[in-house]
Amino acid sequence: MIISILNSVIFPIELLLASYICAVKINKRSYWGLRMVLSLFFACVFMAAIDHLVPGNMLVKGSISFLSTVLLCGLLLFWIYSISLKDAMYCCMIGYAMQHFASCFYILMSILLTGNTPASIWINSSTLLLYLFIYLGSYSVLYMLFAKNLPKDGEYIINFSNSAEAFILVIPIALVLSLIEKAINSDPRQILICQVYEMIACALVLWVQYWQKKVVNLEVEMTVQERIFSERRRQFEQSISNIDVINHKCHDLKYQIQALKSEELSANKKMAIDEITNAVNFYDDSFQTDNEILNTALMEKSMVCRRYHISFSAIVDGKKLGFMNPMDLYVMLGNALDNAIEAVRKIKEEEKRVISMRVYAKEDLIILQIENTCLEETSVPEDGNLSTTKSDKNYHGYGIGSIRKIVEKYNGSLSLRKNDNMFILTAVFAR
Known part of the structure; x- marks a missing residue:
């Protein structure tokens, strides 16, 4: 009787434990530990009741037990974790x-x-040890190979239509074979064939989900990159228009200031006019790089730096980057300088807010280098992809990826490194 009860409740225990392992990175509700314990107890009671109360032959009873237990486990996961019901399922x-x-x-x-x-996994200690070894080992290996990378930022971001196809095509086949094996329990060879096929089917499902997640990640990244590119294009067009207007106004103001200087003025008014002259000269003559796109980008970012009291300098030979598409050049520089400004703005001491940029040729190479002060303990992964520190993780953190794609488009290489208190981005192109 006891063995029968244990056999009837072992499936929901195994299923919930496997699901708990898969949900390690999922956002949890309050008192989730207590919820987990209660869910295990409730699932066992439910399964034992189903096993003893549901009438019918093995196929009908087995199907009802399986479907009801899976549905219950999905609902319990929804109760434990802060995810949608479809994510829980x-x-x-x-x-x-x-x-x-x-x-x-x-x-x-x-x-x-x-x-x-x-007949039962609980017959003796040797069987129990084999059971624990295989289940723990299988769960650990499958989690590390497939399930570990399925969630992102505490939730599943997947294509449910494609994922459902894999489950619909494979899982029912595994279920049917599982029921068939119980009907042919007297023939170990046939059971062995069923087990091998079911293992392959389950591994195939996990493999499909793993690669499906990679495809979804690429789709999300491409969507975000398109949004970034579109926003940069709009910003680029607006910047050209704005800076052109500023330049014309600056020229007009310079003549007006000259006229004012010729008049007899007090010392205070002369000082005020000198300050206005310096500001006009800054906007009128800041960057002349022989590349209009570079001039626009540098002018735009220098105004942002001026607003946040950031020391910004640029030694740039604009002709060296003339091989790049204007939009690519603008997006690359815009993202790189935005990242630098974002990092430097966090520094409290204004005198330490420094950004410098150089574009120069060395032998057969063209080198773009942007350095900015970085006082934080920042580690750069081997792939150079930095995770965003912004709260909106869906639309930020793709700047470096966008820069890398543009650099690689022109057969260049991108490197990121931290040297003392300076963060250095270097893009190298062959002439």
Whole structure:
């Protein structure tokens, strides 16, 4: 009787544990630990009730037990974790693929080691140890290979239509074979074939989800990159118009200031006019790089730096970057300088807010280098992709990726490094 009860509740325990492992990176609700314990208890009671109360033959009873338990586990995950119901069901199905793979592997090893399928996993200590070793090992390996990277920022970002296709095509087949194997329990060879196929089917589902997530990540990145590019184009067009207006106004103001200087003025008024003259000269003559796109970008960013009291200097040979498409050049510089400004703005001491930029030729190379003060302990990953520190992670953090794509478009290489208190971005192109 006890063995029968244990066998009837072991499936929801295995399924929930597998789902808990899959949901390690998912946002949790309050008192989630208590919710987990209560969910295990409730699932066991529910499964035991289903097993003893639902009438019918093995196929009908098994199907009802499976479907009701999976649905219940999905609802319990929704109760434990701060995710949508469809995310909870998705997590449950990933957990089922892991659980079923481990179950098949355990039965397979039992056949190979004993020649017969065990009537119960709790018969003796040797069977229990084999069970624990296989399940824990399978869960760990499958999680590290596939399930670990499925969630992002505490939720699943997936294409549910494509994911559902994999589950609909493969999981029911595994379920049917599982029911068939119970009907042919007397033939270990046929059971062995079923276990191998079911393991392959479950591994295939997890593999498809893993690659599906990669495709979705690329789609999200491309969408964001398109938005960034579109915003940069609009900003570029607006900047050209604005700076052109500023330049014309500056020329007009210079003549008006000259006229005022010829009059007899007090010392205070002369000082005020000198300050206005300096400001006009800054906007009128800041950057002349022989590249209109560079002039526009540098002028725009220098005004931002001026607003935040950032020391910005640029030694640039604009002709060296003439091989780049104007929009590519503007987006690349805009993202790079925006990243530098964002980092430097956090520094409290204004005298330490420094950004410098150089574009120069060295042998057969053209080098773009942007340096900015960086007092934080910032580590640069090997792939050079920095994670954003902004709250809106869906639309930020793609600046470096955008720069890299543009650099690689022109067969260049991008490197990021931190040297003492300076963060250095270097793009190198062949002439």
